[in-house]
Amino acid sequence: MMPSEAMGWDRNQMAARAADELEDGWYVNLGIGIPTLVANYVGDKDITLQSENGMLGMGPFPYEGEEDPDLINAGKQTITELSRTSYFDSATSFGMIRGGKIAAAILGAMEVAENGDLANWMIPGKLVKGMGGAMDLVAGVGRVIVVMDHQNKAGESKLLKSCTLPLTGTGVVDRIITNLGVLDVVEGGLKIVELADGVTEEQLREATEATIVN
């Protein structure tokens, strides 16, 4: 089978599709990688981004020369504030995450299982840097949306019957957006919500190990 990169949506299209998931007035946490790009596609919607190191209302990167060492995001990048911004400590920040106040998190993943299990923090035998805030996010936020390539570099499905890697959370994923389409975690498996441009249902099914239900 061909590596999936060749098919369907590219990174920006996936990010744009993920942005469609966000509703006006939502407070949202975006993970690193493709999820970060989602911010470019929210358009006119009133979305407030949380940075879990202690900020709501995360603005864009600063202009050169205007970096502030006291103002970084959870990826440790320099950022800016907005007119709606508020700062708070880490216990408060994760209080709002754990307490379900964040409407959605958009995260990358290594594996998602058909029951919603998520693995995105460690590969045994490889260097492990830690889960950071990922376990708190998937356990706490209102809706977990995974954005990832449908297959890994070896062409194997990342949507599995059950995860092989250590879990970040159990039964936590609500929706998966891949280069091949959009799938929901439902009773009994994954349900196809939408196909990416030029992708057939057969192609998506063939690229998927997880059970696909109607």
Place this chain on the structure above:
Amino acid sequence: MMPSEAMGWDRNQMAARAADELEDGWYVNLGIGIPTLVANYVGDKDITLQSENGMLGMGPFPYEGEEDPDLINAGKQTITELSRTSYFDSATSFGMIRGGKIAAAILGAMEVAENGDLANWMIPGKLVKGMGGAMDLVAGVGRVIVVMDHQNKAGESKLLKSCTLPLTGTGVVDRIITNLGVLDVVEGGLKIVELADGVTEEQLREATEATIVN
């Protein structure tokens, strides 16, 4: 037996004696009644008073016409702020109480038992208004100092072998200051630390139901 009011220290002398318990740099919570008077006797010591409704650095009552409805103490009285004052919410306030950050609480009591049990919040059959912050204070602060009359109006000892009223906390009292003297809760009972002016050890022992140890 004579009611104890006639003997030993009066209210202000008890408050002054309680003030001697406080050490430079301490953060302290004062209960209502005689404990409130302690503030008048701290002298040059650097004492910061907590009001458990969300304030450190409680100042005196305001001058007439300068009352602020947004600035009250835990007894709901209008007060003032000082140059060291900070405000915070009730969860934070009791976080510092429960977390042992308050060095001492000086409280009134209905009964104290020789094992340090304290009863000061309800009398069965009478109207019960609630424990307010008393249970949190006695469980959390570094040192609990009770200031009360040695005997009740019927001339009965308020220092008992065991409390008869519903408890505020078990084994929580460290020191008791009454009109007759000062006693510590120690292994096996109460130990006399000091006699009030003009009170003999015999008088104090006679007025006390609790076991007095050497």
Place this chain on the structure above:
Amino acid sequence: MKKVYGSASEALDGLLHDGMLIAAGGFGLCGIPELLIDAIVEAGTKDLTIASNNCGVDGFGLGKLLDSKQIKKMMSSYVGENAEFMRQYLNEELELEFNPQGTLAERMRAGGAGIPGFYTKTGVGTQIAEGKEVKQFHGEDYILEEGIFADLSIVKAWKADDTGNLVFRKTARNFNPPAAMCGKVCVVEVEEIVERGSLDPDHIHLPGIYVHRIIQGQHEKRIEKVTTRSREEA
């Protein structure tokens, strides 16, 4: 996403139902959501359980909801500053669940922070511990207290911007932030709605994420116990 509403009644529209659990901010009569309480009286919602440190006084604050017999149960640390409370309680028309003040505040904060239970030393060995799990940590007993998850929070702040960022004033902050955190929906009344960006983001006491609806209004801010010193004392 519009959070600012024209009146307390509008702000509560669709949020009230009989038998609901409401968390209310305030300590005594300080920092209480006066206008929202009045609107609930007007709405006539019944069988309310209210988590609030106190229950107002006769004819003011939560006392009004007692007068109109809308309260089924209070979760409080200190009550009875009004005759009507005691009358209803002694007639068994009103349930009362006493919570130590710090336990009540922490239970609200816990509910808001997704913590269903925590252990505390407060109340160990007292009536408060009855029926609660006891667990040892480091050789000492602690009791399990549960987070409060309210259907609605009613809160009073000093200032808000239109995104719901709040600032409180002096000891009127008290239970308002924890009460705000523990509600599924949180409605706030403020003295002033200010322009977005005019509140220093370092000085926001409660971020707008906790706040769903806001109204601006006039507050009576009644003082329960006016206490003063004479100028001669100075």
Place this chain on the structure above:
Amino acid sequence: MKKVYGSASEALDGLLHDGMLIAAGGFGLCGIPELLIDAIVEAGTKDLTIASNNCGVDGFGLGKLLDSKQIKKMMSSYVGENAEFMRQYLNEELELEFNPQGTLAERMRAGGAGIPGFYTKTGVGTQIAEGKEVKQFHGEDYILEEGIFADLSIVKAWKADDTGNLVFRKTARNFNPPAAMCGKVCVVEVEEIVERGSLDPDHIHLPGIYVHRIIQGQHEKRIEKVTTRSREEA
């Protein structure tokens, strides 16, 4: 009661001992107690357990205490931004206890608030749950996490008054307040000590009750990942 000290070494005098548990504020290199870390390197205290979200980078922040081999164990959510950490960890010279970031922050806050244990959904069904008590609330599983009670807290704030009231700046606040709360003793370094009364009492982020010793000093405030946008994007 004098809280202001002349240098980081003076402020730590008498507080350090081998094998102790230190809670440190900071996230990445943002808001870290640079000067106090340097003083601990100088003091040479050994076998430290450090609760801190991260462990600095090679040659900066907590990375310096790795270079000097003073750390026995880290309690963190994300580490390994430096080669020396991974070298020591893979050689089993360093223990590592992973904590989800929010669990770590809440464990510190809990320790400071006298809460020895709390239940959370974070980590249920994962490696993090191994060996931890599971309890059901409202039909769902939660795991028990314990409060952290540190021997010493080292913290970085922006401004302090001489009573220890602290104000933080932007995202440099992060773990500093919860770290400060959970220590038996808390030492703070600030950029500026201001006159008593010049901080608005409504805007103090951490009251002086949590702060035992303060120093003022110069901070490098290194940026880990400088990211900018071009002016043309605007």
